[in-house]
Amino acid sequence: MSIKRVDLATLTTWIDGLTKKERVIGVQAKGDRFAFGPLARAADLRLDYDVTILPPKTFFQPPKETLMSFNKTSGYQSVVEDKPFVLFGVHPYDMAAILQMDEIFSQGTYDVHYMTRRKNATIVVVDVYRVSPNVFAGSMGTSHIEDGYDILITKIGDDYLVDGKTMSGKSLMLGLVAAPDASESWIEQRKMVWEYNKQRLRKHDLKVPPSKWPKLLEEGYDNPIWEERANLCYSCGSCVLVCPTCYCFDVRDETNWDLSSGERIRVWDGCMLTDFATVAGNHNFRKDKSARFRHRYLRKGKYVPTKIGGQIACVGCGRCVTACTANIANPVEVMNRLAEGE
Ligand code: SF4
Ligand code: SF4
16 A cells, blocks of 8 residues: 555654655745755755745756757767656645646657656655645645645644655655555545645635636737736746746857857746847847736636646746736736626
């Protein structure tokens, strides 16, 4: 049986053991907020976090990465990071976002850089037990997840249900072999946690189901809300850079001072940034702020869903709401307004 009931002491010993054997990335405190980072010991892990500043996508698509190095004499060489790691403490909405990214990066031109990191990752999801102020995952169907992870941990009372789903998850759980198997009735209690979280993770009241977003956005193309909100926008790009489902990037060559060697790098880019749509000849095909503001929504609610079987590219993490100093980036407010037909 690969579903264990584990007390805190056993969980701590197990995680300490993992940190000695594996490269573990886990959630830790950063001031009064939380961030994923290399984990040295279980005592630093914070499974009670509300939301991380940046999503775990940074470990699959880093803000800056080298794609290849080149040299005038020896030619070029691909650079692919190929090291196994354990990503510990991912919330269900972020796991849902990773699964979307998997589809994006594996269809069409297979992205070897993203997919190699992804294949090297064993992901431990933890059901949310502290709710962040701006989350609305309960409205987006991502407050819990039943597939796609390697291990799922759910806190029930003082103990933890640890559920190994895949071979790599089950193999990590060998360190829990002495812990008792979870009883059927205890496993049933997890459903109550999921139901409870569906209600709790709704800090903003979305009045329109995600399935209606594509049509609403199509009909709302000329809605005055784009201009009205864009007038307050600083084009800082924070809302897209913190988003777990945004994946746009820029590729450029950096040549060394010797003028005979260098690197091709990939860096994050974002459609809310002024120069995102600047092309050759210094032509910017989306230079109006309102067009960029609208594009962000069309991409999340219409264009990306067309590519990935109708899934909306917003998982309701609420990070954009927190990150936007102008207080205009909340998808719930925009979609509710479009639904009112204003
Ligand atoms: S659009 Fe905002 S709430 Fe939705 S997934 Fe992105 S950051 Fe989270
Ligand atoms: S975070 Fe707010 S101000 Fe910055 S680009 Fe996004 S909507 Fe505009």
